[in-house]
Amino acid sequence: EDQVTQSPEALRLQEGESSSLNCSYTVSGLRGLFWYRQDPGKGPEFLFTLYSAGEEKEKERLKATLTKKESFLHITAPKPEDSATYLCAVSLGSGNTGKLIFGQGTTLQVKP
Amino acid sequence: DGGITQSPKYLFRKEGQNVTLSCEQNLNHDAMYWYRQDPGQGLRLIYYSQIVNDFQKGDIAEGYSVSREKKESFPLTVTSAQKNPTAFYLCASSIWESAEAFFGQGTRLTVV
Numbered sequence: 767e768d769q770v771t772q773s774p775e776a777l778r779l780q781e782g783e784s785s786s787l788n789c790s791y792t793v794s795g796l797r798g799l800f801w802y803r804q805d806p807g808k809g810p811e812f813l814f815t816l817y818s819a820g821e822e823k824e825k826e827r828l829k830a831t832l833t834k835k836e837s838f839l840h841i842t843a844p845k846p847e848d849s850a851t852y853l854c855a856v857s858l859g860s861g862n863t864g865k866l867i868f869g870q871g872t873t874l875q876v877k878p
Numbered sequence: 879d880g881g882i883t884q885s886p887k888y889l890f891r892k893e894g895q896n897v898t899l900s901c902e903q904n905l906n907h908d909a910m911y912w913y914r915q916d917p918g919q920g921l922r923l924i925y926y927s928q929i930v931n932d933f934q935k936g937d938i939a940e941g942y943s944v945s946r947e948k949k950e951s952f953p954l955t956v957t958s959a960q961k962n963p964t965a966f967y968l969c970a971s972s973i974w975e976s977a978e979a980f981f982g983q984g985t986r987l988t989v990v
Binding site for chain 1: 884977978980
């Protein structure tokens with residue numbers, strides 16, 4: 767069964783304390799892996815797309831990496847405004863056109 | 879500004895009523911999606927459409943219906959057959975299937 771698991775479910779950091787969020791996946795054929803940020807009561811905001819193992823993408827304090835089994839979202843020196851739920855999703859290969867499978871999300875709280 | 883517009887932001891439904899959620903995009907995207915988000919659960923796919931006049935069921939299509947008469951529009955009807963419709967509904971679009979999806983701001987539906 768295709769599955770995406772994110773850990774931890776919740777993470778509390780002090781401002782400036784770097785950490786990583788994990789997204790592990792077991793799918794039949796990975797087309798792409800996506801990271802989103804979601805604020806309470808809002809739609810998810812697209813952050814990154816990763817297509818192949820070894821690929822890395824960066825945006826401000828965020829860096830996403832991809833291996834054959836998992837992806838990490840590294841947060842360097844986070845600020846309170848980075849507090850949000852981070853969602854990971856995978857797009858499957860042929861036969862599953864248009865289908866994204868989402869993880870449960872990691873809720874990040876950054877305290878000043 | 880290009881984007882995805884969902885309306886209304888909040889919707890209240892009485893038992894036995896059908897309600898329609900609006901989703902419009904001006905990104906010229908071919909693919910459009912409807913997801914449902916419940917507390918503590920990941921996003922679950924209701925329906926998706928890759929081209930005008932064509933759509934496919936997702937994982938939880940029972941009690942829902944859609945249409946795709948125009949490229950820009952993908953309305954979702956929550957019918958009285960949906961037993962537990964209270965949820966946060968998200969519409970998304972992507973330039974092609976398996977590309978990153980961009981989301982609207984969501985509609986929160988509550989049964990009263």
